[in-house]
Amino acid sequence: VKPRYQSVPGTRDLFPALAERYAATERIAREVFQSYGYGEIRTPIFEHRELFARSVGETTDIVHKEMYEFEDRAGASGAGARLVLRPESTASVVRALVQRGLQEVPLPIRLWYAGPHFRRERPQKGRYREFRQIGVELFAPPSPAADAEVLTMLHRFLTAVGVPEPVLKINSLGTPVWRKRLADALREQLLPRASDLGEDDRRRLDVNPLRLFDSKDAAAQRLVAAAKLPALDDAARQYHDELLGLLAAAGVPFVEEPRLVRGLDYYTMTVFEVTSERLGAQNAILGGGRYDELVADLGGPVLSGMGFAIGQDRLIDAATGDPREAKTVFWVVPMSPAEFEYGLKACSELRRQYPEAVVELDLSGRGFKKGVARAAQIADSPETYAFKVADVRVAFIGPDERASGSLKIRDVKTREERTAPLSELRAGGRVP
Ligand code: HAM
Numbered sequence: 001v002k003p004r005y006q007s008v009p010g011t012r013d014l015f016p017a018l019a020e021r022y023a024a025t026e027r028i029a030r031e032v033f034q035s036y037g038y039g040e041i042r043t044p045i046f047e048h049r050e051l052f053a054r055s056v057g058e059t060t061d062i063v064h065k066e067m068y069e070f071e072d073r074a075g076a077s078g079a080g081a082r083l084v085l086r087p088e089s090t091a092s093v094v095r096a097l098v099q100r101g102l103q104e105v106p107l108p109i110r111l112w113y114a115g116p117h118f119r120r121e122r123p124q125k126g127r128y129r130e131f132r133q134i135g136v137e138l139f140a141p142p143s144p145a146a147d148a149e150v151l152t153m154l155h156r157f158l159t160a161v162g163v164p165e166p167v168l169k170i171n172s173l174g175t176p177v178w179r180k181r182l183a184d185a186l187r188e189q190l191l192p193r194a195s196d197l198g199e200d201d202r203r204r205l206d207v208n209p210l211r212l213f214d215s216k217d218a219a220a221q222r223l224v225a226a227a228k229l230p231a232l233d234d235a236a237r238q239y240h241d242e243l244l245g246l247l248a249a250a251g252v253p254f255v256e257e258p259r260l261v262r263g264l265d266y267y268t269m270t271v272f273e274v275t276s277e278r279l280g281a282q283n284a285i286l287g288g289g290r291y292d293e294l295v296a297d298l299g300g301p302v303l304s305g306m307g308f309a310i311g312q313d314r315l316i317d318a319a320t321g322d323p324r325e326a327k328t329v330f331w332v333v334p335m336s337p338a339e340f341e342y343g344l345k346a347c348s349e350l351r352r353q354y355p356e357a358v359v360e361l362d363l364s365g366r367g368f369k370k371g372v373a374r375a376a377q378i379a380d381s382p383e384t385y386a387f388k389v390a391d392v393r394v395a396f397i398g399p400d401e402r403a404s405g406s407l408k409i410r411d412v413k414t415r416e417e418r419t420a421p422l423s424e425l426r427a428g429g430r431v432p
Contacts, residue, residue: 010129057265108140126282135309333371
């Protein structure tokens with residue numbers, strides 16, 4: 001029968017073998033990003049709703065229908081606050097910087113983060129309601145070099161994690177003036193066909209035509225695909241060409257994708273996504289871009305930002321190889337409860353002398369035979385562990401071992417056995 005308590009649809013439990021893969025990508029992120037000068041930032045899991053409405057945009061799917069919202073209970077001051085679980089972190093990072101004060105801070109500011117985010121989407125493979133992101137935000141004057149640095153670092157990271165042939169799709173959304181021209185062009189061309197559109201898309205056409213690019217409706221997709229887009233203005237074109245030149249020089253492969261607009265409102269100029277052939281329908285491993293106006297929009301000074309967020313769940317699905325370390329397991333078996341005190345001591349000695357190994361105490365105290373059977377299970381179920389099982393050694397503790405202060409160790413695979421004094425388990429140069 002099905003247990004009474006089930007997890008909420010779209011959320012997942014990560015057991016050790018999988019959790020270790022998450023931890024490994026976070027370790028690589030810390031290493032790679034730190035080597036470029038990025039420091040970690042941790043912001044709250046919940047924020048005021050208004051923060052995301054103002055930045056990501058009221059008309060985006062994320063804000064319009066995917067946020068988990070709740071009313072905080074009213075305090076002494078009266079009305080409660082409208083809070084949301086964070087659907088992304090760029091707005092939170094900008095809020096944190098503006099709140100701290102950006103007056104005296106030397107530029108550039110380089111930050112990275114990792115953690116859970118929440119969107120109420122329809123769950124499917126690669127799409128969760130609680131998902132995890134690893135992200136980066138760079139605050140510096142806008143320049144193709146800044147964008148190139150971020151994208152080169154991203155490429156380094158994906159290579160280090162082992163994503164085979166990631167495809168970087170890149171576009172420029174131009175200046176806000178050009179974006180307005182793009183919106184007008186879409187409105188002009190699509191308005192005569194508005195009756196072909198659903199209610200949601202008609203609203204998009206009216207309020208924020210660029211959001212039509214996110215539409216999942218076939219008719220809307222066809223119309224958008226057929227629409228003629230205005231050419232980028234010269235300044236944006238030159239900026240973008242310079243960036244593409246820097247990427248080519250740095251050996252970062254990319255494809256230009258003129259219709260890539262991204263599902264969040266704050267972007268200006270450079271936008272990009274990385275997809276992988278190894279994923280199914282939800283094939284975007286990550287997305288990002290430049291935001292030249294967000295800091296000022298959220299009450300800060302004129303300061304540009306640029307960054308990306310990787311869907312960690314998709315990253316792990318796309319990556320090949322097993323990042324887990326191979327480890328030796330010592331399975332320490334006290335013959336009976338009378339041997340536990342010596343068993344605990346023996347475990348401490350093993351851990352001291354074999355810091356790279358895993359030392360586990362058999363807590364059953366039900367004799368050697370059962371203990372050995374359990375050790376065989378360890379060797380046979382490597383997927384259960386946070387590490388790969390290189391080999392298993394059983395350490396026996398009976399009255400004899402306790403009396404002589406020694407340990408008998410057997411290699412489960414070779415069945416080789418030896419007895420050594422507790423203080424010199426690793427002595428003699430031979431690593432058992
Ligand atoms: P985003 O495109 O909304 O951008 O999300 C980035 C990535 O998060 C996606 O490409 C995807 O891999 C992952 N993701 C999003 N929703 C889900 C979900 N429901 N389940 C699993 N994975 C998901 C942002 O969030 C921006 N803050 C990125 C950014 C940073 N732009 C500038 N700086």
